[in-house]
Amino acid sequence: MISNSRAAHRDHDHERCQNAALAQARALCQHRSARLTPAREAVLHLIWHSHRPVGAYTLIEQLSAEQGHRVLPPTVYRALDFLLAQGLIHRIPSRNAFIGCPFPEVRHRNLFLLCRQCGAVAECSADTLDQAIATTAARAGFAVDGHNLEIDGLCQQCQ
Amino acid sequence: MISNSRAAHRDHDHERCQNAALAQARALCQHRSARLTPAREAVLHLIWHSHRPVGAYTLIEQLSAEQGHRVLPPTVYRALDFLLAQGLIHRIPSRNAFIGCPFPEVRHRNLFLLCRQCGAVAECSADTLDQAIATTAARAGFAVDGHNLEIDGLCQQCQ
DNA sequence: TAGCAGATGTTATTGCATTACATTTTTGGT
């Protein structure tokens, strides 16, 4: 099992966390010949501001403030589309919001732990769970493409 | 494991299916002294029209057509809120849409199988899977309130 | 039967996301 809950759901040096994520994103994009343009990187940087998912319109506001002029929705949504396609961020459907992916270099299914108290979201990937899901789907004769699992509750810090 | 995939993801007598769901909803509401008013029942009936999730605004259109006058959003959303509270329907976050619950009398976690081809959604409940989820969360020190699992892929019929 | 809670009607607004089209920038082939 891999998880970033020790960072997302605990005190940690977040600036370091954020910088590491950005550095990895740059490396990954270079390796893939994908263009992490300044606009895209700015959005990714804002998303990694915290471990709480951010809505698109919050990003629009923040980006407008940063750049000193009105940024419009398609600008941000295009950046988000790119980041999603590269697996650098995830969308949390129940929140209409976006979160940085802590392990974009690894192919994985989506599993999120959402704290109802502090709002921080940790991501996990567990083979045993993915297999249990595959088994359950198979018993219903269902061929799985992918899944999204959102677990609500209280993180370690907030209990 | 309980599942309605044999109905939702196969040919079946859907009128019977729909009527059974409505009858059970009526019985359940009576038993709970919850008021399944005509407006609420009309929405539930429309939702059970098929096994594909329906958006609120589609319901608004259909209801307007049925009733011969313009039905407004709060009317439908209030009915949906009631049906959600009674566990008679579920909201599928990734689709912003609603689906009838095939076993509203049983307390259960949310597990949906969404066919990308025909759009039909089946619901399952599997203790082993719920336990695997609990275990995974526990390993991250997370206290679970509830969860929502959406599995995308191809149903039996569409493979 | 008066009063209260629950349910419904109505108007307006907010938030999330996309469509369509114009313009600019980057890239690769010559």
Add this chain to the structure above:
DNA sequence: ACCAAAAATGTAATGCAATAACATCTGCTA
């Protein structure tokens, strides 16, 4: 270096999802 194609960005407008705030009606119960 130059041109054409592709990729990225800018801009205006719109559509869909959901809620806020307030007025009115209905049905139960004391």
